[in-house]
Amino acid sequence: MTTLDNDKKTITFNFDGKFLNAKPGQTIIQAVMDHGGYIPYLCYYPTLEPYGACRMCVVETEVNGRKSIQASCTTPASENMIVTSSNKNIKDLRQGIMDLLISEHPHGCLTCHRIELCGPQDVCQRHISVTDRCTTCPKNERCELKDTIRSTELDTTTPLTYNRRNLPIHSDDPFYDRDYNLCIVCVRCVRVCDETRVDNALALKQRSGIAIVGTAAGNSLLESGCEFCGACIDLCPTGALVERDYKWEKQEKKSTTICSNCPVGCQFISETNKFDKMIRVVGDLAGESNEGQACMRGKFGYSYVNEKGIKNVYSKKRNSQISYDSGLKELFEVIQKSNAQNSMVLHSPRSTNEDYYASNIILKKTFGIQDVDLTTNSTQEIFENLYKATGRASGKGKLSSLRDSDNIFVLLGNPSEKQNILSMYVKQATRNNKNLIVVDPRETEMTRYASKWLRIHPDNIGTLLNCLSKVITDNAQEVRKNNVPNLDITIENLIDFDRTKLINQEIIPEEDFDYLSSILTKGTTSFIFGTDLLETTEKKNSYLAALLNLANFTGNITNEKAGLFPLFDGANQIGALHNGINKTFDSASERTSKTPSKIKDLDLAIVFNDGVSEANLIKNTKINSAKYKVLFTSTNTPLSKNYDLVFPVTNYSSREGTYINIEGRMQFTNSSVNTKGDTKEVWQIMSDLGKLQGSTSSNFDTFEDLFTSMTKDVPSFSKIKVSEIKKESKLIPEEVMPAFIVNNTTFSLPELNGTADLYEGRVLIKEGQEVKIKAIEGMNKITDNILIEVSSDLFEQNNLVEGEKITLTNLDNKVLYTGIVKEGVNMPNSVSVTSLFGEMAYDMQNSGIKDWSMLVPNLKNDKVTILKQER
Numbered sequence: 001m002t003t004l005d006n007d008k009k010t011i012t013f014n015f016d017g018k019f020l021n022a023k024p025g026q027t028i029i030q031a032v033m034d035h036g037g038y039i040p041y042l043c044y045y046p047t048l049e050p051y052g053a054c055r056m057c058v059v060e061t062e063v064n065g066r067k068s069i070q071a072s073c074t075t076p077a078s079e080n081m082i083v084t085s086s087n088k089n090i091k092d093l094r095q096g097i098m099d100l101l102i103s104e105h106p107h108g109c110l111t112c113h114r115i116e117l118c119g120p121q122d123v124c125q126r127h128i129s130v131t132d133r134c135t136t137c138p139k140n141e142r143c144e145l146k147d148t149i150r151s152t153e154l155d156t157t158t159p160l161t162y163n164r165r166n167l168p169i170h171s172d173d174p175f176y177d178r179d180y181n182l183c184i185v186c187v188r189c190v191r192v193c194d195e196t197r198v199d200n201a202l203a204l205k206q207r208s209g210i211a212i213v214g215t216a217a218g219n220s221l222l223e224s225g226c227e228f229c230g231a232c233i234d235l236c237p238t239g240a241l242v243e244r245d246y247k248w249e250k251q252e253k254k255s256t257t258i259c260s261n262c263p264v265g266c267q268f269i270s271e272t273n274k275f276d277k278m279i280r281v282v283g284d285l286a287g288e289s290n291e292g293q294a295c296m297r298g299k300f301g302y303s304y305v306n307e308k309g310i311k312n313v314y315s316k317k318r319n320s321q322i323s324y325d326s327g328l329k330e331l332f333e334v335i336q337k338s339n340a341q342n343s344m345v346l347h348s349p350r351s352t353n354e355d356y357y358a359s360n361i362i363l364k365k366t367f368g369i370q371d372v373d374l375t376t377n378s379t380q381e382i383f384e385n386l387y388k389a390t391g392r393a394s395g396k397g398k399l400s401s402l403r404d405s406d407n408i409f410v411l412l413g414n415p416s417e418k419q420n421i422l423s424m425y426v427k428q429a430t431r432n433n434k435n436l437i438v439v440d441p442r443e444t445e446m447t448r449y450a451s452k453w454l455r456i457h458p459d460n461i462g463t464l465l466n467c468l469s470k471v472i473t474d475n476a477q478e479v480r481k482n483n484v485p486n487l488d489i490t491i492e493n494l495i496d497f498d499r500t501k502l503i504n505q506e507i508i509p510e511e512d513f514d515y516l517s518s519i520l521t522k523g524t525t526s527f528i529f530g531t532d533l534l535e536t537t538e539k540k541n542s543y544l545a546a547l548l549n550l551a552n553f554t555g556n557i558t559n560e561k562a563g564l565f566p567l568f569d570g571a572n573q574i575g576a577l578h579n580g581i582n583k584t585f586d587s588a589s590e591r592t593s594k595t596p597s598k599i600k601d602l603d604l605a606i607v608f609n610d611g612v613s614e615a616n617l618i619k620n621t622k623i624n625s626a627k628y629k630v631l632f633t634s635t636n637t638p639l640s641k642n643y644d645l646v647f648p649v650t651n652y653s654s655r656e657g658t659y660i661n662i663e664g665r666m667q668f669t670n671s672s673v674n675t676k677g678d679t680k681e682v683w684q685i686m687s688d689l690g691k692l693q694g695s696t697s698s699n700f701d702t703f704e705d706l707f708t709s710m711t712k713d714v715p716s717f718s719k720i721k722v723s724e725i726k727k728e729s730k731l732i733p734e735e736v737m738p739a740f741i742v743n744n745t746t747f748s749l750p751e752l753n754g755t756a757d758l759y760e761g762r763v764l765i766k767e768g769q770e771v772k773i774k775a776i777e778g779m780n781k782i783t784d785n786i787l788i789e790v791s792s793d794l795f796e797q798n799n800l801v802e803g804e805k806i807t808l809t810n811l812d813n814k815v816l817y818t819g820i821v822k823e824g825v826n827m828p829n830s831v832s833v834t835s836l837f838g839e840m841a842y843d844m845q846n847s848g849i850k851d852w853s854m855l856v857p858n859l860k861n862d863k864v865t866i867l868k869q870e871r
Contacts, residue, residue, distance in 0.1 A: 013081040020077075028072035028083055029057055039085050040094060040151045042101075042144065042237055043186040044073040046285065047292060048195055053187055055097050056148055060084040069093065094152045102149070104163060105184055105238070108132030110149050132162070137182065137239040138247045144237030145184060165212070172780045173221040174838075174845040175228055175300045176243050180212055183240040189213060189232035196293065198427035198449075199764065201226040213240075217765065220773045220780045222838030225765035227445075229420070230299035234282050234292070245303055246279035255672035256284060258659050259298040260350040260571040260611065260652050261853045264399070264421045265661025266290035266298050267729075270653065270672040277306045278653040278672050288729055289399055289661055295420030296841060301853030305653040309634050311677025314646040324678040328685070330645055332692045334628050338603035340368035344622060347581050348608035348632075349376040349570030351682055352657025353666070354703065356572070356579035357710040358686035361698050363606065364580060366690060370594050373583050374576050375612040379531055379568040381540040383577060383585065386566065389548035390557060391737030393588045394574050397526060397563025398731075399663050403428050405562065406523025407435040411547065412458060413530030413567035414859055416445035417762070417837075419662065422528065422565060435519050439464070441533070441827060442859050443761030443834045452512060455827045457757070458533040458543075458861075459750040460507050465546035466497040466747075469553050471517045486740035490549055496747045505749055506828075525556050530567035533759075533861050545743035557738045565662060571611065575660040578714055578732070587714060589735075602626035607643070608682065609633050610651060611854055618642075632682060635851070648679040655681065656703065658725060664732040666717075668725050755863040756794050758808060758816065761834035762859060771836065779846070782839045786819030789832040790866070795823045798866050805869035808833075810862050818869070831864060 010021040015032055022031035027050055029039050042054040052071040059072045062082040069090070072083070084090065102110065109118070109132070134140050170178040190202045190213060201224045205214040215224035233241045251271035259266040259281075267287025273279045281302060285292040313327030314320070322330075335343075345363050347356065363369050383393040390396065402408060402425040415423040423446060430436050430449045438450040439461055447453045456464060473491055503510045519525075529547055531540045548557070548564075556562035570576070577588045586592045605626035609617060610633065617623060617639060631643040634651035650656075656671040683706055690698030700706035707722040716732050724730065774783040788806060790798075800806065800821050807818045808831065817833050825832045844852045 011077055011079050013077045015083045016085055022077035025076055028075050028077050031077050039072050040148045042148055045188055045235055048191050050074040056094055058093055060090055095154055098152050098154050101184055106132040109134040138242040139239035172778060174841045176233055179240055182238045183213055184238055185211055188235040192231045192235050197231055198431055199225055199227055222780055222782055223771035227764055228296040228841050230294050243280055249273045249279040255670040258667045258669035261297045261301055262419055263571055263573055263662040264289055264419050265659055265667055266294055272672045276673045290421045293421055297853035304850035305651050307850050308636055310636050310648045313678055316644045328688055332689060335367050342602055343369045343604040344371040344602055345369055345606045346375040348610040349374050350611040353575040353579055354657040354706050355682035356576050356581045358683035360580040362686045362690045366693055366695050372581055374570050376570040381537055382566045385544035385548055388741045393577050393585055394664055395564040395566045396734050399425055402426055402526055405526040407519050407525040409437045409527045410446050411439045411529040412532045414444050417856055442759045445763050462543035462546040465550050466494055467499045467502050468517055469550045470494040470497045471499055472553050484738050486742050489742055490740040520554050524559055524562040525554060526563035527551055528565045542745045545741040549740050552738055552740055558736055572659045604628050606630045613854055614639050649682050665729050667729040756829055756831045758831045758862045758864040760859045762837055764837045781842055782836055786817055788819045788821050789824040790821055791825040791828055791830045793828050807867040808864040810864055
């Protein structure tokens, strides 16, 4: 929080002889820190509710002549209050509290009389035992306890004996270690897991009469509901919780970076060691998208940047590394010889706006290659329908505003795993008693928090949405007076969507339908939507039209407080749209007038593979058909052997530029390590390629030149200056032009055939179910029997008995699952198998693939046959 002296709503109080301002309700410590002051603390943290556990922040307060000692983190500042933080009584009290605190924490170095003579990395030879040294702590020089002890001016001797807890060090769960011998029980980790993440995976436990932090369920994080977001690590003031990779490494440099593993665009502080390796990322409190938070993919998914990559251009024709200039010349000659209409560009989802802009100028406009897209774009229908409904191919709304949305609909998507911070805001909204409606046949983490989980066949969801629109338009005649394009024809097309038909077919209970139609007409509604499980373009378009028309009928398209958040892969997918890296859009608000030709065998394929599954590239038939293939990569990948020309480019740690996240926020990411060899930014290679062509529109010698040109050419960037974007993020202006999408579909329900529909699910924790954990090579692994839930109709048809073993096979007779059967899915012709998030976390850590964040498996559905096991 920031306090302004000229704010009339402020409170004035005296702190150590200085008059400070505070906002009403602001605690003393918050107000003091806003003004650059300092009060010692341990349990306090800016984003958490006041707790008052450690008592290190005690101060003396005087109000109306009455003095008392208060914890400054829980006591609000009041008018004319006198606060004293450094008199002898307060110092003595703090020192006494600290004496008690460090009686259970190694403090040989912290209270040693030679502390001022030792260097930060010196190993003591005389006074301190090995396990008592700061140099053996993984958070040496990052320890808040050390800073607090210094500020309390603790004596070099302490009257209390240090009692080591002798607790086992937990290094058997994925990604991070827990050493509760170093825990000071500030409870920050428990509180952030509860208050911010709404997970409750950690809790205070009692062992032998001593309070200590531990897992909320069982002994492993895999069974306690941990989502491995790393929030507890970032808030831990000691070495009790630390990342396992580069655990002992000291940071030499910090850089502000933007995560490129998903479209949320979390802002991080990336730390680099003296060997120019990125050793850890920490959520940045200044990040407006993530507010200091991260997820498993962002916190632990960046070890790949330190892998040995290629440094020089490789030419298959010469079977050797060649100079950058020679490689550039070969690329130029190949592009000139190739037919532009018979060429393709697949760009990386991790590239910056500047890379996209330069690629658009050179490859699309100068050389005429129209078949340009992201390698990860599998949701083109979403962008097409958003453009029809809003005039823009992107969504709208601030992520943090989800907390204040009265209703939140999550449809056919799994944001908990693919856009994690988005789901965090949703969970916070449910804690504030907001309505969460999940429409999805799969059991996901969002369903655990839902006010209403509608388990509906994917093909029926569009019909449900149209029926809701029909009821709303029938009951609200003022809707018909709106001057929105296609309104009349849309209302006319809804005639056949009768709620009675839907209810009679038992697609949704009557009370659930009435509940939905009621809340949609009250307050703001935000929609979070994907197209998972829908197989054809026709089905996706029909469902998206129904959804966006409903948002339009309820006024949420134009409501500034309501959000439209499409779910897609690709960190900078929105930036790609703005810069024309798309087959059908020249910008987010302009369709292209040219369309790529549909030719099977290509002359040229240009591929950027950062953030793309290599397996998908290997299976891409269009790439494989190309006569000449060019790869831009940062990794020394075996994939290179399949390409005729390979250029080394920057990755997350060495890349610099801007991204646009899912809410339309442009953010600047800094490079944290230096480039090596001929490694360059993509935009630099494109600029040099344009110079060979003689293009004057691509002479970008500096980043500033490039960014200035981009803001002139891309209308939505026109008000953004390079000097400003490097300091703070900017929201791209949203000009919404609402329109209804003409949707000629009629009321229809899918026919059920002989095969059952299997829906995979994944949750953090299964309430009331015991989880079996087994140690395999020192690591915990979930070894539960698979539970297969089957709908009542299938249960009866297959003469199943609850508790017996069954096998599920797909149409190719491949065994998908074998497990224990249970009757339970309230959706006909359906089978559900729900696994634990911890199983997937274990698989990712042990995959052997450094860049595993793109390999998080989607929750699929399949047609299956049920086979009973012989008893």
